[in-house]
Amino acid sequence: MTFTTDVPVGEVIHNHLLSCSPDDLLADAARRMQQHHVSSILIVENGQSLGIWTEADARKLDFSDPALLKHPIRDYMSSPVDTVKEDVSLSEIALKFQQLRRRHFLVVDQDETPLGVVSQTDIIRFQGLEHYLCMRNVRSALRNPPLILEDSLSLSEAVKRLKESGRDSAAVQFGSSERYSIITERDIVRWLAEGIHDRYLRDVCVNQLYAVDEETGLLQASNLLKRKGFRHLGVINRQGQLVGILSYGDILDSVEYEYVNRLQEALHSRDEALKASTSHLRLAQRVIEASLDGIIITDSRGIIQSVNPKFTQVTGYSEQEAIGQSTGLLSSGRHSADFYNHMWDALHHSGYWQGEIWNRRKNGEVYPEWLTITAIYDDDGEVSQFAAIFSDISDRKKDEERIRRLAFFDDLTGVANRRLFQDRLEQAIANAHRHQHRLAVLFLDLDMFKRINDSLGHLVGDEVLKIVAGRLAHTVREGDSVARLGGDEFTVMVPEVSSMEGLMILAERINDSICDPIVVGSHELYISTSIGISIYPDDGQSPDELVKNADAAMYRVKADGRGSYHRYTDALHHDSVRELTIETRLRKAIKENVFEIYYQPKVDLAAGKMIGFEALLRWFDQENQQFISPAEFIPVAERLGLIGTLGDWVLNEVCRHLVQWQQDGLEILPVAVNISAQQLMKDNLAETVSRILKMTGASASWLELEVTESCFIPEQADRIALILHELRSEGINISIDDFGTGYSSLSYLRRLPLDALKIDRSFVMHVPDNEEDARLASTIIAMAKGLGLRVIAEGIEDERQLDFLRQHGCHQGQGFMFAKPAPEKQVRSWLAEKWCPVEYCALAASE
Known part of the structure; x- marks a missing residue:
């Protein structure tokens, strides 16, 4: 892999190196980093480099520790320090960043004397990647959906979420609006420097997240980061939804997608390659072998000619097993013939195809991957080969599904949460209005549930809620929707009510199922539930009205002795206002x-x-x-x-x-x-x-x-x-x-x-x-x-x-x-x- 400006790292680093003693307090080190606007500080004792502490290390801190700011920096530094010589080229350092998954190296001279620190940001700014970045948009550089945090989270919980997700930044959503701010590792250092650790995100997030469209070119985005002095940009889709957060690290990683183009250039220029530096040839081979994505070279018929080590790691097929085989070797059987016809049409007409595809490993496991295929042409303009680069996105898919579950389903019981219930109810109301039929909302509250939590503990209470949710799901009819709104409150939405008698029978059936003994460990528990019922359109025209009125009816059941059901009436509204x-x-x-x-x-x-x-x-x-x-x-x-x-x-x-x-x-x-x-x-x-x-x-x-x-x-x-x-x-x-x-x-x-x-x-x-x-x-x-x-x-x-x-x-x-x-x-x-x-x-x- 070669670069436009393959200069030694010693020529681009700042000579000023920020350092401190291992006994200096963490808070003091953070303040010095903030004052000098740097992302790392070297820990030195008796002229020797003991370790380094960077903004990335800030994610590992426990902000709930009241004595956090009083600890010495030695408790948190990374050691030993990874170093590179001052004459090493930026391209080699870029490879080291990718291979070792580092974001900083200490640059030393031939006598091992520290000169400065080089970061990923320096690579992007000085390496001359413009001819790569202009060919890509920001969407292609996104690897993960954005981490979105609620503004009500404490700083301690926010830092913990950053650490658990392995992210260097997160969007902060204000309430239920689509307005976002952003927190990064640099913000964590600033909080340490200013002694802030017991606040909430809404107290410290004041700047709005600067966002660009996902079709924006990577070069334009990179220039924008430099011009604005940012290190992160929000990425939104055509609907204005936040779909990612772009960082310098993402841009650097995205360069791997251009390896295919580099291979094409190498094949077209094989005569000139004989004259090129042998070190550059070795570097190109090292890039392919060290790539974090799988690479396949085929002939024009799709017969595999070459694969890299990552291909074997992902698919399970060795180089010997793959070469000479058709790419159909990896077919999962999940895609139709039309899917593959469309892919080949795109390759033959434009010489390029990119998208998500399901393939099969050697062990039979089917997995999702992000695949980019580029046609390679001979001197006569005919397709001679295809170069494909792919990455396993199984983890990303799991993360997306987990985030979807957290967003729309109750984490404890697995039934729908308030947001999903609201959405389903809105759709059901629209359908009922269109077809002129009635629907019902049943609001359930477990009677005396607090007694279980108070006397037996919340673990037992949680098990009871799981069992109740399971019984509700098995008791209601197909098409009915069960949700947990919070605490011991559940709702059931019946999208089409044919008769009040049938609805009353359902309420009785629910009560009977809840009243059966619940066994948790050595405890046999008996509970009942109070059910309030509201009917669309009689008792309300909107989701809020129906839920509120069913809630009011439920409280009437509580007042009348619990363990039964009641339909909403206008009198209940007056009682609710009176209360x-x-x-x-x-x-x-x-x-x-x-x-x-x-x-x-x-x-x-x-x-x-x-x-x-x-x-x-x-x-x-x-x-x-x-x-x-x-x-x-x-x-x-x-x-x-x-x-x-x-x-x-x-x-x-x-x-x-x-x-x-x-x-x-x-x-x-x-x-x-x-x-x-x-x-x-x-x-x-x-x-x-x-x-x-x-x-x-x-x-x-x-x-x-x-x-x-x-x-x-x-x-x-x-x-x-x-x-x-x-x-x-x-x-x-x-x-x-x-x-x-x-x-x-x-x-x-x-x-x-x-x-x-x-x-x-x-x-x-x-x-x-x-x-x-x-x-x-x-x-x-x-x-x-x-x-x-x-x-x-x-x-x-x-x-x-x-x-x-x-x-x-x-x-x-x-x-x-x-x-x-x-x-x-x-x-x-x-x-x-x-x-x-x-x-x-x-x-x-x-x-």
Whole structure:
């Protein structure tokens, strides 16, 4: 291989050589490189070159290491240093770059004294490759699709992705737009020099990626790089899509595609070649043998005459096995006769063909390759030979497929992701509109899935998601589309709905399949799913509307008890708007501290006297001048994770009131405070209660904590029992609220340090008239007494209910019959008057 300007490397390098001590800090070395605008620094000790650190080495750094900038450069340098003598020609160095896959060499004189550093950029700038580059466009120099990073990535993750992909640059996409910036190895050095390591790409990427069309000539692109002072250019196709990033290294590698032309020149000029330098002839042979691409020479009929070593490495056929055979030896059988006819027509008419082709190795494996064939003409203008150069692009194909999978499929479950689902839904809507039929979107959310992640870990949770995705894929009909939107949310798109009955059957079938036991390791798990359904065009005209409305319908299922399905209605939209309004005002209410505690008396049913209170949270919305029901805002607070904040406020406020009552000489009656499941599952609940008691000066015996039966999660049984025992040891009474609405077992209840059991108002409401409720209430009373627990009935509203509960031995009760919940001021009056609720009720009844 010869070049227009085959000059010694010593004539083109800069004599100034940047160096540092091995003990210099990495950050200091980076700053010096940035100040001098160089891509490498030599590490020298006692006049000896120990190693070199280049911009390429920056990709190997771990930006997540907080002490990164404090490490000495010796920890990261490359050693030993590859050197070349100053009289070595640029063409030989170009070959060394390709053979050793290096990007820098240290240039030394005959005495091994360092003179400077030569890089790939220097080769492109000084080697005189213009007559090669003018024949090619930038598309032919691209070997890989571009590495595209999201602007939300941290610098640490970005550097890691560059390292894993083996790239020296990446495009940075801003959001979902087609606007890109670029990061390179030089940027990494700059971040080190400026001490930046804990930012995100969007914070440091300010320049837009400069891009050229893929049909732009390589010579023009090379000149543009020199003129602009860039080292990379974006490459876009006719549709404006980014298809690659061109670097000096790509340009240098692309020169290999011109080896075929060099062979043609050698054949045409064989008479003159006898007069040429023997060193140049040896160099041409070395280029062919060292080429990273396979090369084949055939006669005009396609009979192989010569191959290079890379041909044998790629195909498995030795030189002896290939020579004399037709190129059909490599045929994969994947292409039609028309494909080959088109190829030969192009060769005979234009003398050139280039494209992607599938061939077969000796072992039978079929693989993709990028093939360039050039016709070689004799003195009479007739085709005498063909020269072909090819490269195995299997890895590139795998990368393209992996990138496609990552772009359109969920990495964990393998089903479609949000982007692909959106695309499919848009196409299905267009088809439904064209053919005037309906389609459906089913929005699925796994019930109580967070419990699995919290109790068994995310690895088990991930396995559950995989199994659920598999069951969905096997349950839906052919043509339906399953996607995972994120977390435990899935969607199913039914492109054509023939009847609502069929859609309901599908929803039931999905629920049944999800409800089957899921075995992960030693765990047998049971879950259900809530499904919301929206129909096009009835419930929405766009993908966003259909998904949003199906989501709203799903939340209605959650509110109604989970494990079922519901179709979207207009009422759900109003409910969703109402919930959003409550959410906004709730955050404001917490910030402004506008809540209030109301108290409802608890009565000894036998003695008829007041023996305690239940604390109830009330919220008066100043904007609407009305109370907002706890049934509305408590679920919102739980969903937003604010229930813990509210719960701590209630405990603090109740304890503060109790201390004030004592200081004012009022009789202290214990107050029951409800504890949510989220508060209970915190490991520091006992610590929080103890801190509030100590801070306010309240006594632990003044408090009773009510825990709803639904809080007793089987997977957390031991943990919950431990927390309750810890609270009980502090002297705090514990009771179960809303008993009869959950699924706790008697054996489990016996393990808990309980003082009382509260019968849910739904069992008291219809006694004694409803025989079934009466039996349930009496059974609960008997069971609680058998466990040695006090029994408290909620929702007592009339004399007949009171008589029934007294007859069956219920100890305590509360309800509107005695008093409605009242503010703290009213409680003071009750305590001061030593108010007796039963006497009050009797007096009111007689009046």
